[in-house]
Amino acid sequence: MTGHVTVVRSRWRRVRRWIRLQRFSVQDRIVHALDHGHRHGVDIMRAYGLHPGQFYPVMLRLERGRMVVGAWDETVTPHRRAYRLNWITQAYAYWRQIDPGYRELSAVVSEGDA
Numbered sequence: 001m002t003g004h005v006t007v008v009r010s011r012w013r014r015v016r017r018w019i020r021l022q023r024f025s026v027q028d029r030i031v032h033a034l035d036h037g038h039r040h041g042v043d044i045m046r047a048y049g050l051h052p053g054q055f056y057p058v059m060l061r062l063e064r065g066r067m068v069v070g071a072w073d074e075t076v077t078p079h080r081r082a083y084r085l086n087w088i089t090q091a092y093a094y095w096r097q098i099d100p101g102y103r104e105l106s107a108v109v110s111e112g113d114a
Helices: 002-021 026-035 041-048 052-064 087-096 100-113
Strands: 068-073 080-085
Touching: 026 041, 026 052, 026 080, 026 087, 041 052, 041 080, 052 068, 080 087
Parallel strands: none
Antiparallel strands: 068 080
């Protein structure tokens, strides 16, 4: 019975975290992820509770707007697209760290790492 309770608690934590993440825009979550060391789209989607249909259109818009720089990473198999912030978006991310909502996003994401 203890194993069942643990599974239910674990699922509830993930659902609660996902609900809290939905308060933030997809763009804010992507910028936050890139600012905190995530590079590949798959890693960002897993860590921030995004689906490909949410992630890739926004990432394409950020890349076309030159807020994000993308290049193919051939050091991993299969090859993945690696992203990084340009200097303007890094300044935006730094400015957003002052915002209490952005700090809350950091708390929600670090809660999932625990």
